[in-house]
Amino acid sequence: MALSVAILLFAGFILLGSYIFKDKTDIRTVRTQASLTTHELFTQLQAKNDVEYSPYIEKAIEVKGVIKEITVRDGVYSIILDGDNRERHILCEMQRDQNNDIVTLAVGEEVVIKGILKGLLLDAILLNCILV
Amino acid sequence: MERILLFFLLISSVCFGQNGEQYFARQGQMTFFSYTSVENIKAQNDQVQSVVDTNTGEIIVSILIKAFKFEKSLMEEHFNESYMESDLFPKATFQGNIIDFDPSTLGIQTRIIKGDFTLRGVTKPVDFKVNINNLGDTFSLEGDIEVLVKDYNIKIPALLSPNIANAIQVKFNLEYKPYEK
Numbered sequence: 001m002a003l004s005v006a007i008l009l010f011a012g013f014i015l016l017g018s019y020i021f022k023d024k025t026d027i028r029t030v031r032t033q034a035s036l037t038t039h040e041l042f043t044q045l046q047a048k049n050d051v052e053y054s055p056y057i058e059k060a061i062e063v064k065g066v067i068k069e070i071t072v073r074d075g076v077y078s079i080i081l082d083g084d085n086r087e088r089h090i091l092c093e094m095q096r097d098q099n100n101d102i103v104t105l106a107v108g109e110e111v112v113i114k115g116i117l118k119g120l121l122l123d124a125i126l127l128n129c130i131l132v
Numbered sequence: 133m134e135r136i137l138l139f140f141l142l143i144s145s146v147c148f149g150q151n152g153e154q155y156f157a158r159q160g161q162m163t164f165f166s167y168t169s170v171e172n173i174k175a176q177n178d179q180v181q182s183v184v185d186t187n188t189g190e191i192i193v194s195i196l197i198k199a200f201k202f203e204k205s206l207m208e209e210h211f212n213e214s215y216m217e218s219d220l221f222p223k224a225t226f227q228g229n230i231i232d233f234d235p236s237t238l239g240i241q242t243r244i245i246k247g248d249f250t251l252r253g254v255t256k257p258v259d260f261k262v263n264i265n266n267l268g269d270t271f272s273l274e275g276d277i278e279v280l281v282k283d284y285n286i287k288i289p290a291l292l293s294p295n296i297a298n299a300i301q302v303k304f305n306l307e308y309k310p311y312e313k
Contacts, residue, residue: 058198071159073159086312087312118196119199123181125196
């Protein structure tokens with residue numbers, strides 16, 4: 001009896017610990033909800049009555065676009081894709097495991113990026129991104 | 133949608149309406165800290181966007197709440213779902229003026245910013261000190277502000293109240309480049 005309680009308690013602690021300290025999202029394991037061009041993404045976001053309730057917010061999407069700029073800060077790269085006009089772009093913060101592939105990219109190159117759409121400020125913002 | 137339109141209108145008025153010098157921060161950093169004896173919590177957002185008109189000193193800052201990253205996923209879930217209700221209130225915004233900003237002075241100048249900060253649909257007047265490092269064609273703006281949880285109707289369950297500070301320390305660092313028209 002005591003052994004069973006101890007096993008149950010131990011299993012409970014393991015489950016609780018794995019919940020509290022569970023790993024960050026690995027985008028590879030998340031199902032892609034939509035594959036869009038940058039133009040299609042902005043068109044769809046702006047077509048909604050309220051962009052903040054877009055069905056793609058907090059979902060994994062793939063976006064095809066042309067690289068406008070690549071930035072890096074504290075070892076984390078971001079790829080900025082040309083948007084639907086010169087003012088609005090798509091800002092993709094990349095996962096660290098993409099660094100070796102990103103350094104081979106150049107401005108003007110077309111890429112497909114998968115990430116979690118967080119929302120729209122002036123730019124559309126995606127986090128946890130990977131190159132597809 | 134109204135907030136998006138407002139952001140565009142504000143940017144349009146700042147950027148195109150007054151023949152000012154417009155600067156844009158695309159990847160501003162904002163970090164918040166909650167210090168208690170039970171737990172220290174830190175989160176960082178590297179996608180804060182802001183526009184400054186250096187002629188008028190007008191400044192607009194927009195922050196996606198869901199873009200804050202935490203050390204632990206569970207904290208991030210609680211922050212978005214329970215405390216900030218970020219589905220309902222996805223953005224925080226600030227609109228104000230940098231008082232006596234002199235864009236012709238190179239180097240560091242300390243100034244006061246006054247304006248309205250909106251969080252969870254609650255707008256409060258705020259003022260705070262910033263250090264502006266003017267490099268000529270670019271400049272950075274860094275400082276900190278204290279946000280009181282009770283001011284913005286952030287509801288903390290009694291069980292968790294020892295874990296969350298009543299006053300949240302917020303630090304920011306925004307790097308501005310000329311806005312591309």
